[in-house]
Amino acid sequence: MFQINENYQKLPGSYLFSAIAKKVAAYSEKNPDKPLIRLGIGDVTQPIAPAIIEAMHKAVDEMGQAETFHGYAPDLGYAFLRKAIVENDYKARGCEISEDEIFVSDGAKSDSANIQEIFAVENKIAVCDPVYPVYVDSNVMAGRTGVYDPDTERWSDVIYMPCTAENNFAPEFPKAAPDLIYLCLPNNPTGTTLTKAQLQEWVDYANKTGAVILYDGAYEAYISEEDVAHSIYECKGAQTCAIELKSFSKNAGFTGVRLGYAVVPKALQCNGVSLHDMWARRHGTKFNGAPYIVQRAGEAVYSPEGKEQIKKQVAYYMKNASAIKQGLKENGYTVFGGVNAPYIWLKTPEGMTSWEFFDFLLERANVVGTPGSGFGPSGEGYFRLTAFGSYENTLAALERIAKL
Amino acid sequence: MFQINENYQKLPGSYLFSAIAKKVAAYSEKNPDKPLIRLGIGDVTQPIAPAIIEAMHKAVDEMGQAETFHGYAPDLGYAFLRKAIVENDYKARGCEISEDEIFVSDGAKSDSANIQEIFAVENKIAVCDPVYPVYVDSNVMAGRTGVYDPDTERWSDVIYMPCTAENNFAPEFPKAAPDLIYLCLPNNPTGTTLTKAQLQEWVDYANKTGAVILYDGAYEAYISEEDVAHSIYECKGAQTCAIELKSFSKNAGFTGVRLGYAVVPKALQCNGVSLHDMWARRHGTKFNGAPYIVQRAGEAVYSPEGKEQIKKQVAYYMKNASAIKQGLKENGYTVFGGVNAPYIWLKTPEGMTSWEFFDFLLERANVVGTPGSGFGPSGEGYFRLTAFGSYENTLAALERIAKL
Numbered sequence: 047m048f049q050i051n052e053n054y055q056k057l058p059g060s061y062l063f064s065a066i067a068k069k070v071a072a073y074s075e076k077n078p079d080k081p082l083i084r085l086g087i088g089d090v091t092q093p094i095a096p097a098i099i100e101a102m103h104k105a106v107d108e109m110g111q112a113e114t115f116h117g118y119a120p121d122l123g124y125a126f127l128r129k130a131i132v133e134n135d136y137k138a139r140g141c142e143i144s145e146d147e148i149f150v151s152d153g154a155k156s157d158s159a160n161i162q163e164i165f166a167v168e169n170k171i172a173v174c175d176p177v178y179p180v181y182v183d184s185n186v187m188a189g190r191t192g193v194y195d196p197d198t199e200r201w202s203d204v205i206y207m208p209c210t211a212e213n214n215f216a217p218e219f220p221k222a223a224p225d226l227i228y229l230c231l232p233n234n235p236t237g238t239t240l241t242k243a244q245l246q247e248w249v250d251y252a253n254k255t256g257a258v259i260l261y262d263g264a265y266e267a268y269i270s271e272e273d274v275a276h277s278i279y280e281c282k283g284a285q286t287c288a289i290e291l292k293s294f295s296k297n298a299g300f301t302g303v304r305l306g307y308a309v310v311p312k313a314l315q316c317n318g319v320s321l322h323d324m325w326a327r328r329h330g331t332k333f334n335g336a337p338y339i340v341q342r343a344g345e346a347v348y349s350p351e352g353k354e355q356i357k358k359q360v361a362y363y364m365k366n367a368s369a370i371k372q373g374l375k376e377n378g379y380t381v382f383g384g385v386n387a388p389y390i391w392l393k394t395p396e397g398m399t400s401w402e403f404f405d406f407l408l409e410r411a412n413v414v415g416t417p418g419s420g421f422g423p424s425g426e427g428y429f430r431l432t433a434f435g436s437y438e439n440t441l442a443a444l445e446r447i448a449k450l
Numbered sequence: 451m452f453q454i455n456e457n458y459q460k461l462p463g464s465y466l467f468s469a470i471a472k473k474v475a476a477y478s479e480k481n482p483d484k485p486l487i488r489l490g491i492g493d494v495t496q497p498i499a500p501a502i503i504e505a506m507h508k509a510v511d512e513m514g515q516a517e518t519f520h521g522y523a524p525d526l527g528y529a530f531l532r533k534a535i536v537e538n539d540y541k542a543r544g545c546e547i548s549e550d551e552i553f554v555s556d557g558a559k560s561d562s563a564n565i566q567e568i569f570a571v572e573n574k575i576a577v578c579d580p581v582y583p584v585y586v587d588s589n590v591m592a593g594r595t596g597v598y599d600p601d602t603e604r605w606s607d608v609i610y611m612p613c614t615a616e617n618n619f620a621p622e623f624p625k626a627a628p629d630l631i632y633l634c635l636p637n638n639p640t641g642t643t644l645t646k647a648q649l650q651e652w653v654d655y656a657n658k659t660g661a662v663i664l665y666d667g668a669y670e671a672y673i674s675e676e677d678v679a680h681s682i683y684e685c686k687g688a689q690t691c692a693i694e695l696k697s698f699s700k701n702a703g704f705t706g707v708r709l710g711y712a713v714v715p716k717a718l719q720c721n722g723v724s725l726h727d728m729w730a731r732r733h734g735t736k737f738n739g740a741p742y743i744v745q746r747a748g749e750a751v752y753s754p755e756g757k758e759q760i761k762k763q764v765a766y767y768m769k770n771a772s773a774i775k776q777g778l779k780e781n782g783y784t785v786f787g788g789v790n791a792p793y794i795w796l797k798t799p800e801g802m803t804s805w806e807f808f809d810f811l812l813e814r815a816n817v818v819g820t821p822g823s824g825f826g827p828s829g830e831g832y833f834r835l836t837a838f839g840s841y842e843n844t845l846a847a848l849e850r851i852a853k854l
Binding site: 047048049050051052054055057060061063064087089090091092093094096099102103106107109110111112115116117118119121152153155156159160163164165166167168169180183184187225226255256257258299301302303304316319321324327328330331332333334335336337338339340436 | 567568732734735
């Protein structure tokens, strides 16, 4: 008789955003007359930029003609896209990353969930707390997290690095040495980040202790401050200790287009075994490439027109972020983030848990946000709003909140 | 110090088709004057059908307007696509599969590699031999296959079900009871299949022994004979023992478009735990949906025009299959398959191994095929040619082979 992977049974509840979607759907069904404003899930609302739309139309046409039809993509992704990535995201910043260290994928969610597969089950992970729930959940499924304590909402074998107002949302080096360190910078959900000098300390720490940093740079396009690294490879020595995961979802609005990439440097090795080769084997065996049309869309992100257009989108969202931050402050909320990231992280009003404030906002203001505790135990007492709505909706949501 | 997943070190060589690609590239580089005809990897050559191209253009336009922009897709896939799948692939054949038992994905390769994750590592797999290498490779990575013996080319914990000319390519019930049974029907690479009555025996066997059948139906569109099931759910009792994986790659030429789906019936349970819920959790946590544009392309596959157009493509490839079969027979080869599948499975000439014949064909006829041994030890002495080339190239390849 077959048996299931029992690790799945350990997962408490459903995936955070699936849970929120269900809760919101139930509310909407009961209250069809109350239009909701969604500042919860980190989904964008601005349409895909014209230069990218044009590139996709062209690629669709190519797929319709035998002479220009494209079947299976190359294992690592098309050279035209990997070239554009290297030129723009690495060479332009002085990082020595080569085209064959880039692995094009269907998005950073898949990559950040799958990357743990190439490591031993015995490896100990460290995560910022709060953080994007996929890191922990994917490790739970793999059996790497030990036992869950519902009282503390913590896994016995996960090293939590609390990031709260008390430490200015900067993770501290853990007492027990982790093997795998997940860093999401700028951070989801707190919207905060580290300076380049602080990040360099993490790279040095990883190289010294023999840890690998799994660096999620999905929000890199939102960095506005000068002393923040756009890639971990701007730090000296990162090539021997870091894998970088990047997304096109937030810089170019590809949440429904699906494209991302992972950088696995060839210098990253474990006793002579190349992690690059392992990921190549994984990529070649369990994945069959991002669509040709989507890879062409990705290429257009780096065209002069594309760059100009997506820059405006990022500015649009950051204007929302400023408005939310300002508006909440004026209404007496304590607010963080929103400077180098499209996320506003606020303290829930005195005496309200994250989920209580979620219900309060949903029912009283018809605004959907994300409860901080969904990102980790130290997120309790916090709440995330995203800047990805339309400007009009963002202002409308603030008005509703002001009236509470 | 971090450690790697040691299971990867057990994998002998690289993924089959990556290995072939490298070998062919090396030959081409040395012999730039010799144009190759590729009948190796199962990649299609006909362009995407006009009705599907039209649907993709429309979807691209939608993505370019705020009012019709689509961000993150629903976890299971868009309802419009799941509805079309259920209506056409299941209801029309009398199978009771509901829309929320369909999980839209980026392709059957990903699904067939990932599906093993929801089962216990201790579970024992059974595979047809020869078969699509992803099944075994993904289980090696998960640590489910034991020790590899390079002499027999077999894994100690894998149950091989030889499918050779001797048993008419029909797998026999294994002596040791497996927990997970991979069946790919019509079969890749042998091109053969089972009758519906034979498949019913497998369903009965699985229900009796408490096994799960992982049913890969990627080549279903090529079935031409009456008594062959188009879905395993045509068999009584399959809902309690089978997961079906389907692809749009071979029926609609989506190898570079990327779309597939998995069916996990709600009736499929293990001690009260629903595998449907587990796969939903996996899907929601480690995947973020197929692109909106691609899901609209999938919907168009089921439109009246789409159906008509892809039917012609399948007929085109099957004309190739007949030509290859006929041509090889005339030249004295022993040939199988090609009736319910786009694959021709031939016996290599006396005294030649699969890889020897690969080199022989590559160097002497400049034709690329796939060595049978790459699909499993019982594939030794066989060779696969695909019908996915153009008709002209297919005939040219046969002419070259005739001259050998």
